Amino acid sequence: MSIKILKDKCKGCMVCVEACPFGVIKIEEKLAIVDLNQCNLCGACKEVCKFDAVVIDKTKIVKNIRDLSVYRGVWVFGEQKKGEIQSVVYELLGKGRELADKLGVELSCVLLGHNIEGKTKDLIAKGADLVYLVDDPALVNFSDEPYTKVLIKLIEKYKPEIVLCGATSIGRSLISRVAVKIYTGLTADCTELNIDKEKRLLLQTRPAFGGNIMATIISPNYRPQMATVRHKVMKQLASDEARSGKVIKESYEEDVLKSRTKLLDIVEEVSSTINIAEADIIVSGGRGLRDPKNFVLVEELAKVLNGAVGASRAAVDAGWMPYSHQVGQTGKTVCPKIYIACGISGQIQHLVGMQSSDTIIAINKDPSAPIFSLATYGIVGDVFEVLPLLTKKFKEVLAK
Amino acid sequence: MNIIVCIKQVPDTTDVRINPETNTLVREGVKSIINPFDAYAIEESICLKEKFGGKVIVLTMGPPQAETALREVIALGADEAILVSDRAFAGSDTWATSYALSCAIKKIKDYDLIICGKQASDGDTAQVGPGIAAHLDLPQVTYVKKIEEIKDASGRFERMTEEGFEIIESPLPLLITVVKEINVPRPPSLRGMMRSKKAEIITWNATDIGANPANLGLNGSPTQVVKIFTPSRRKGGKIFNESVDEAVEQIAKELKGLI
Numbered sequence: 001m002s003i004k005i006l007k008d009k010c011k012g013c014m015v016c017v018e019a020c021p022f023g024v025i026k027i028e029e030k031l032a033i034v035d036l037n038q039c040n041l042c043g044a045c046k047e048v049c050k051f052d053a054v055v056i057d058k059t060k061i062v063k064n065i066r067d068l069s070v071y072r073g074v075w076v077f078g079e080q081k082k083g084e085i086q087s088v089v090y091e092l093l094g095k096g097r098e099l100a101d102k103l104g105v106e107l108s109c110v111l112l113g114h115n116i117e118g119k120t121k122d123l124i125a126k127g128a129d130l131v132y133l134v135d136d137p138a139l140v141n142f143s144d145e146p147y148t149k150v151l152i153k154l155i156e157k158y159k160p161e162i163v164l165c166g167a168t169s170i171g172r173s174l175i176s177r178v179a180v181k182i183y184t185g186l187t188a189d190c191t192e193l194n195i196d197k198e199k200r201l202l203l204q205t206r207p208a209f210g211g212n213i214m215a216t217i218i219s220p221n222y223r224p225q226m227a228t229v230r231h232k233v234m235k236q237l238a239s240d241e242a243r244s245g246k247v248i249k250e251s252y253e254e255d256v257l258k259s260r261t262k263l264l265d266i267v268e269e270v271s272s273t274i275n276i277a278e279a280d281i282i283v284s285g286g287r288g289l290r291d292p293k294n295f296v297l298v299e300e301l302a303k304v305l306n307g308a309v310g311a312s313r314a315a316v317d318a319g320w321m322p323y324s325h326q327v328g329q330t331g332k333t334v335c336p337k338i339y340i341a342c343g344i345s346g347q348i349q350h351l352v353g354m355q356s357s358d359t360i361i362a363i364n365k366d367p368s369a370p371i372f373s374l375a376t377y378g379i380v381g382d383v384f385e386v387l388p389l390l391t392k393k394f395k396e397v398l399a400k
Numbered sequence: 401m402n403i404i405v406c407i408k409q410v411p412d413t414t415d416v417r418i419n420p421e422t423n424t425l426v427r428e429g430v431k432s433i434i435n436p437f438d439a440y441a442i443e444e445s446i447c448l449k450e451k452f453g454g455k456v457i458v459l460t461m462g463p464p465q466a467e468t469a470l471r472e473v474i475a476l477g478a479d480e481a482i483l484v485s486d487r488a489f490a491g492s493d494t495w496a497t498s499y500a501l502s503c504a505i506k507k508i509k510d511y512d513l514i515i516c517g518k519q520a521s522d523g524d525t526a527q528v529g530p531g532i533a534a535h536l537d538l539p540q541v542t543y544v545k546k547i548e549e550i551k552d553a554s555g556r557f558e559r560m561t562e563e564g565f566e567i568i569e570s571p572l573p574l575l576i577t578v579v580k581e582i583n584v585p586r587p588p589s590l591r592g593m594m595r596s597k598k599a600e601i602i603t604w605n606a607t608d609i610g611a612n613p614a615n616l617g618l619n620g621s622p623t624q625v626v627k628i629f630t631p632s633r634r635k636g637g638k639i640f641n642e643s644v645d646e647a648v649e650q651i652a653k654e655l656k657g658l659i
Binding site: 021023035036037038039040041042043044081144145148168169170172173176177178179180181183184185186187188189203207208209212213214215216217218219220221222259260261262263264265266267268269275277278281305306323324329330331337338355358359361367372373374375376377378379380381385386389390393394396397398 | 411430436437462463464485487489490491493494495498499521522523524525526527528529530531533534535539540541542543556558559560561562563564565566567568569570571574579580581618621622623624625626627628629630631634635636637638639640641644645647648649650651652653654655656658659
């Protein structure tokens with residue numbers, strides 16, 4: 001594995017410098033120089049070079065070659081909280097069904113918990129052919145170590161080729177640990193998953209640099225191929241109660257189920273608002289609201305629309321809203337059907353957290369605010385005038 | 401109490417601009433900063449040191465330039481700084497990165513707590529923290545928003561969840577990843593800045609940390625980037641800048657079907 005610039009072909013034209021997503025190429029005396037410490041051989045430079053001056057050798061030393069052909073089937077991790085299947089699981093089953101059909105294999109869901117056998121039929125109705133069920137009091141709530149060990153045991157026994165998991169606080173903690181332990185590839189926050197049928201590869205596409213570039217990633221020599229996906233990115237299938245499927249139960253000894261960490265309490269913070277990561281509609285407020293008590297205008301509109309309340313970093317840093325409501329790079333990335341930004345100018349850090357929303361409405365008094373550059377509808381106006389009017393209008397419209 | 405803080409030097413996204421003609425990232429002149437989430441990990445480690453004594457060791461893997469980031473952390477109050485740097489690490493994915501960092505941590509040996517930021521702002525994976533814990537077979541608590549107590553080789557942590565938080569107890573040593581809510585990072589002190597100029601930065605290469613070469617860099621990384629492209633940019637739509645009533649009327653009409 002290496003990258004070389006052919007001196008006799010390179011003209012120092014700078015095209016590769018501009019194409020490099022990592023900014024690690026410079027031109028010295030009309031010759032491109034690649035910083036080998038930082039290059040990850042993505043090939044963006046090779047693609048744009050008009051003189052075929054870039055040579056990339058991607059041969060790897062393939063070690064402990066595994067027999068990849070014994071790995072078959074697509075799995076979805078069935079995250080549950082308090083015995084309730086999380087909606088991201090159904091979304092992954094929707095996508096998983098499509099991937100499994102392309103590969104001609106079964107779609108399975110792994111369900112860990114206690115007294116949850118009743119939920120297996122919902123998973124089957126939503127697309128699973130098989131449910132691997134491990135029902136044990138030790139698994140009633142998520143805990144890193146027992147969940148990791150059980151999932152590894154199941155993967156080692158049944159050998160799936162793909163494992164998908166929600167990019168939630170549980171999923172990200174669990175699956176990172178599993179991937180390291182079994183030495184396989186894991187791609188976070190995929191926005192697109194597809195199959196290279198010929199090579200039986202999972203093509204995993206994800207945003208990087210806050211969505212400014214997209215990367216397609218594969219794990220050619222390792223199985224299972226693992227990926228996490230955020231809420232609302234994939235579409236779930238309609239429930240089909242007539243679908244049939246099988247439940248395979250497994251149980252494990254105490255040493256597999258034991259944990260060094262102990263969950264002492266689960267605290268649900270009382271909040272009238274909906275979790276922004278799962279909301280279909282989000283109304284967000286920013287510095288333009290000028291005072292914390294003006295957030296009530298945002299809350300009123302959210303209530304009428306049955307949506308969640310979001311906030312910009314400025315509003316959170318000022319102490320107007322709790323951190324759990326923050327949208328953007330240091331907060332949460334959201335993709336609701338409707339995002340209404342009120343008094344938010346749209347710093348890049350905010351935009352990367354909400355730019356994949358279906359419809360964006362921006363209200364701001366500054367016509368040059370960056371938020372307008374991506375708003376589906378923008379209202380240049382005083383947020384204190386516009387918000388009550390919108391709330392009133394939606395009340396009327398929705399009452400009909 | 402000895403604490404290891406793992407940090408990453410990342411491009412400052414506030415500097416990232418898109419060239420509207422070529423639709424590509426303009427990286428020229430983009431400065432490198434410490435991953436914003438790591439600032440909370442650093443602050444928490446300094447607070448713990450002030451409370452319990454011991455030392456803070458800051459660790460990073462990266463090119464030689466990452467030394468700048470380590471000096472900044474010394475200015476904030478870290479005692480020792482270690483740069484793990486080797487051409488062999490180039491192209492590491494999260495598996496190989498967490499492997500190399502775990503090898504360095506094994507070499508440091510004497511520690512009670514490892515703190516990482518919840519994720520890095522350039523990759524956003526949140527995989528390296530738990531990955532290090534897995535390589536070292538340590539317990540982990542991710543998304544920590546408060547350390548309630550550390551006593552008798554055990555800690556009690558508040559772990560942020562989508563609905564609120566969990567209270568989790570774990571024996572030391574363990575690895576935690578922290579969120580923004582945990583503290584407000586302090587600015588560097590004058591004394592710290594003086595110290596950081598002279599401080600020795602320990603540099604270890606792949607051999608120093610006793611890493612298996614087959615597990616490093618592109619060779620050790622299960623994932624491969626096969627394609628990089630610029631997403632089609634979202635374009636602005638209709639802007640109403642005269643009649644607010646008309647705007648409200650039309651938006652309500654358009655959105656009715658979506659609600």
